[in-house]
Amino acid sequence: MFDFPIQVLLGQVTIGLVNGCFYAILSLGLALIFGLLNIINFAHGALYMLGAFGVYLAMHKLGVNYWWSLVAVPIVVGVFGALVERYLLRRLAGLDHLYSLLLTFGLALVIESIFRDIYGSGGLPYPTPSELRGLIDLGFMRLPLYRIWIVGISLVVCLAIWLLIERTRLGSYLRAGTENARIVQALGINIPLMVTFVYALGAGLAAFAGVLAAPIYQVQPLMGSNILIVTFAVVVIGGLGSTAGAIITGLGLGLIEGLAKVVYPEVSSTIVFIVMMLVLLLRPAGLFGREA
Amino acid sequence: MTAAALGNADAVLAVEHLEAWYGESHVLHGMTFALQRGEVVALLGRNGSGRTTTLRAIMGLMDRCTGAIQIDGKEASNLPPHQIARLGVGYCPEERGIFASLSCEENLLLPPKQSEGGMSVEEIYQLLPNLAERRSTPGTRLSGGEQQMLAIARILRTGAHLLLLDEISEGLAPVVVDRLFDLVVTLRSRGYTILLVEQNKHFAELLADRFLVVEHGQIVMHLTADELESQSDLVDRRLGV
Amino acid sequence: MMTTMRASTAILLGLAIVGIVLPFTGLYVQFLMKCVSLALFAVAFNFFTGNVGLLSIGHAAFFGIGAYLAGYAVKEWNFTPELALGGSALAGAVLGLLMGGMAIRRQGIYFAMITLALAQMVYFFFVQAPFTGAEDGLQRIPRRAVFGMLDLSNDYVMYAFVLVLLVGVVWGLQRLMEAPFGQVLLAIRDNEPRAISLGYDVQSYKLSAFAISAAVAGLAGGIKALTLGFAGLPDAHWTQSGNVILMCLLGGLGTALGPIVGAVLIVTLESRLASLGVVQLGPLAIDLSSKVPTIIGLIFMMCVLLFRRGIVGEIAAAVAAFRAQRLDAKGG
Numbered sequence: 001m002f003d004f005p006i007q008v009l010l011g012q013v014t015i016g017l018v019n020g021c022f023y024a025i026l027s028l029g030l031a032l033i034f035g036l037l038n039i040i041n042f043a044h045g046a047l048y049m050l051g052a053f054g055v056y057l058a059m060h061k062l063g064v065n066y067w068w069s070l071v072a073v074p075i076v077v078g079v080f081g082a083l084v085e086r087y088l089l090r091r092l093a094g095l096d097h098l099y100s101l102l103l104t105f106g107l108a109l110v111i112e113s114i115f116r117d118i119y120g121s122g123g124l125p126y127p128t129p130s131e132l133r134g135l136i137d138l139g140f141m142r143l144p145l146y147r148i149w150i151v152g153i154s155l156v157v158c159l160a161i162w163l164l165i166e167r168t169r170l171g172s173y174l175r176a177g178t179e180n181a182r183i184v185q186a187l188g189i190n191i192p193l194m195v196t197f198v199y200a201l202g203a204g205l206a207a208f209a210g211v212l213a214a215p216i217y218q219v220q221p222l223m224g225s226n227i228l229i230v231t232f233a234v235v236v237i238g239g240l241g242s243t244a245g246a247i248i249t250g251l252g253l254g255l256i257e258g259l260a261k262v263v264y265p266e267v268s269s270t271i272v273f274i275v276m277m278l279v280l281l282l283r284p285a286g287l288f289g290r291e292a
Numbered sequence: 293m294t295a296a297a298l299g300n301a302d303a304v305l306a307v308e309h310l311e312a313w314y315g316e317s318h319v320l321h322g323m324t325f326a327l328q329r330g331e332v333v334a335l336l337g338r339n340g341s342g343r344t345t346t347l348r349a350i351m352g353l354m355d356r357c358t359g360a361i362q363i364d365g366k367e368a369s370n371l372p373p374h375q376i377a378r379l380g381v382g383y384c385p386e387e388r389g390i391f392a393s394l395s396c397e398e399n400l401l402l403p404p405k406q407s408e409g410g411m412s413v414e415e416i417y418q419l420l421p422n423l424a425e426r427r428s429t430p431g432t433r434l435s436g437g438e439q440q441m442l443a444i445a446r447i448l449r450t451g452a453h454l455l456l457l458d459e460i461s462e463g464l465a466p467v468v469v470d471r472l473f474d475l476v477v478t479l480r481s482r483g484y485t486i487l488l489v490e491q492n493k494h495f496a497e498l499l500a501d502r503f504l505v506v507e508h509g510q511i512v513m514h515l516t517a518d519e520l521e522s523q524s525d526l527v528d529r530r531l532g533v
Numbered sequence: 534m535m536t537t538m539r540a541s542t543a544i545l546l547g548l549a550i551v552g553i554v555l556p557f558t559g560l561y562v563q564f565l566m567k568c569v570s571l572a573l574f575a576v577a578f579n580f581f582t583g584n585v586g587l588l589s590i591g592h593a594a595f596f597g598i599g600a601y602l603a604g605y606a607v608k609e610w611n612f613t614p615e616l617a618l619g620g621s622a623l624a625g626a627v628l629g630l631l632m633g634g635m636a637i638r639r640q641g642i643y644f645a646m647i648t649l650a651l652a653q654m655v656y657f658f659f660v661q662a663p664f665t666g667a668e669d670g671l672q673r674i675p676r677r678a679v680f681g682m683l684d685l686s687n688d689y690v691m692y693a694f695v696l697v698l699l700v701g702v703v704w705g706l707q708r709l710m711e712a713p714f715g716q717v718l719l720a721i722r723d724n725e726p727r728a729i730s731l732g733y734d735v736q737s738y739k740l741s742a743f744a745i746s747a748a749v750a751g752l753a754g755g756i757k758a759l760t761l762g763f764a765g766l767p768d769a770h771w772t773q774s775g776n777v778i779l780m781c782l783l784g785g786l787g788t789a790l791g792p793i794v795g796a797v798l799i800v801t802l803e804s805r806l807a808s809l810g811v812v813q814l815g816p817l818a819i820d821l822s823s824k825v826p827t828i829i830g831l832i833f834m835m836c837v838l839l840f841r842r843g844i845v846g847e848i849a850a851a852v853a854a855f856r857a858q859r860l861d862a863k864g865g
Binding site for chain 3: 034038039040088091092095097098099101102103105106107109110113114116117225229232233235236269270273276277280281284
């Protein structure tokens with residue numbers, strides 16, 4: 001039962017790793033937003049979708065290429081996120097967190113249905129940038145260059161965010177703010193501004209993942225909600241306690257999914273949820289979680 | 293109506309008819325008092341009398357409050373907490389607020405400097421050498437006394453000149469309380485203006501210039517140090533001692 | 534002093550009267566039957582989220598399983614409607630116990646995420662399972678006779694049957710809330726630590742409420758399948774979970790009648806918008822029928838921002854304020 005050609009195994013593991021990178025970036029953004037705002041950002045999938053559509057529209061309407069989009073689209077979506085936080089979410093700040101959650105849910109519905117109305121449910125293709133086309137021959141297998149790029153840049157971004165949180169002054173504000181925002185504010189730090197910044201950062205990260213995704217997954221309005229629900233499962237598994245935890249869990253689950261496709265394909269679309277159920281039964285706070 | 297009209301134009305802190313609510317609960321029913329530069333004033337009273345709430349209201353941390361608060365003559369009634377801190381107010385909350393996920397030194401360096409008058413890190417470590425020893429210890433592993441010292445130390449770094457200290461002696465061993473006492477005496481001699489909330493009358497007795505007894509969210513007695521002694525029984529009854 | 538009727542009795546009578554009168558006002562009975570199933574779904578959701586205070590985003594799973602089970606039972610196993618609907622409720626309850634059992638120990642947002650993720654698993658199952666007919670769903674579900682005797686092929690008779698179910702279940706849930714069980718639930722919602730310190734097994738109460746809510750949602754799904762004649766993937770999709778949240782928010786979460794009001798409003802809105810088709814706004818021709826989800830989403834956002842108490846909630850608050858004023862005037 002276990003003698004697969006090594007290429008198949010490695011091929012699926014690579015795909016799994018690539019998926020894992022998306023899970024990692026998305027759950028990192030969710031964790032950041034949850035830490036400081038105490039809400040689960042249901043709009044995260046929609047922001048990811050906006051990133052993908054952003055790079056698509058940038059090329060088709062503005063003639064802007066992938067590389068510029070990689071920088072510009074996350075910034076634009078980040079600004080959008082800042083506006084959402086400042087003018088919508090902040091109104092709900094003093095209330096039960098469920099209302100903020102519901103607002104992001106509604107926002108996701110609106111964004112997704114607008115795009116579904118305009119573009120239908122089918123996928124739009126986005127070409128791999130010419131510099132990243134082709135395969136790298138490793139001898140025992142050949143890897144698409146674009147996938148190596150995804151893994152590489154994702155790890156760089158995750159590391160950069162980790163450094164920001166754990167090693168900078170702003171990061172210490174964030175970590176302290178996650179514990180007790182009122183005291184941090186009483187010490188002179190502008191928490192409301194930080195909240196806006198963190199939401200914008202989360203949005204930008206989601207959009208960044210969307211830009212990366214455009215050439216390999218089809219650009220379509222439902223891509224956000226499809227990946228978001230799996231990301232929630234990832235977040236439940238990893239727990240919302242640590243930055244590193246979110247990254248490791250995301251990558252790990254991507255790998256597990258990839259392996260499942262080789263070993264037991266029927267279960268591969270639900271393996272993440274199955275792992276989630278096990279974690280819920282055995283270790284409810286999540287693998288790296290602190291008690292919420 | 294204003295601090296000026298009250299003859300308190302030079303007051304570092306002037307509070308007038310301060311009322312405050314936690315949700316529906318009306319906790320402060322009109323606090324009026326002022327602190328001059330360099331004074332140490334103690335708020336005495338039972339648990340629940342509204343002393344901590346007064347400090348929180350000054351800091352802008354209450355759900356709702358009305359009344360006038362002026363800091364160095366500037367209007368501070370409806371400012372958000374971080375802007376009040378910027379006016380030079382340092383707050384040491386009852387729960388100390390030391391962050392578990394930060395090290396001792398990260399905690400110390402956390403609040404941004406509001407003005408140049410603050411102590412440098414070296415000065416603080418000289419004043420409080422055991423904080424220097426424990427500088428890389430995570431916040432959770434510090435003892436109660438160390439956390440309290442740290443909570444005071446970090447606002448000293450910011451250049452705050454008005455210190456709001458809430459129950460700093462609470463729950464600490466007598467030898468630690470003595471060291472805290474010495475610290476506050478040192479701060480007083482350096483000209484800090486201090487508003488102290490204290491359960492422990494004896495701790496406050498030797499530190500403060502004036503005493504305000506708070507009951508049901510209002511000031512019911514204003515006393516100097518001598519008056520505190522001469523009316524000791526009355527005060528003890530108010531405090532439920 | 535006027536003797537006050539129990540709220541549950543008032544609701545029973547009120548709903549019965551309104552329900553009986555409505556078909557005679559010229560509204561399409563198909564439309565009314567759709568209202569009934571969604572109103573019951575909203576009532577089910579509200580029973581849990583409104584009274585326990587935990588947001589569930591997975592209720593579509595129960596609606597879906599109820600719809601598929603009832604449809605399949607009637608179509609393939611020749612069940613009579615009352616047995617099929619009983620099965621729907623039972624399936625909902627079982628699924629509710631399974632999902633709730635895994636999620637109930639977590640608080641607030643975690644609970645919401647877990648219900649969503651588990652419901653998505655159920656959705657995937659429906660996508661892949663052979664008996665659901667995947668994209669096509671179960672079509673042309675026949676109308677069999679209740680208890681083998683009452684013929685339901687006449688729409689009015691069918692409507693009467695489901696109306697009885699709706700009114701009965703709503704009344705039953707309201708009585709449950711008036712009973713000790715419901716009072717404990719409210720105590721848990723308002724101050725859980727206190728309820729625990731009083732000795733209540735809080736988790737069991739919450740889980741029971743979740744299972745009851747799931748059972749009623751399953752029943753609602755079954756009613757939908759049998760009245761409208763089809764069951765499909767959209768019944769179990771997370772947007773259906775979102776719909777029911779909106780209905781309750783719009784009508785008034787935590788109130789007895791709010792969910793029904795909200796459901797009727799949303800169903801009316803959707804059918805109106807769909808029938809309006811293309812509309813001229815100055816130079817633009819806008820096809821409203823495709824904009825329905827967007828408009829629903831915008832209403833959702835507006836409710837969350839500005840209208841959290843919902844219609845019934847606002848009315849109740851206004852009445853309470855009015856009463857307080859009158860008392861003041863009398864006393865002052």
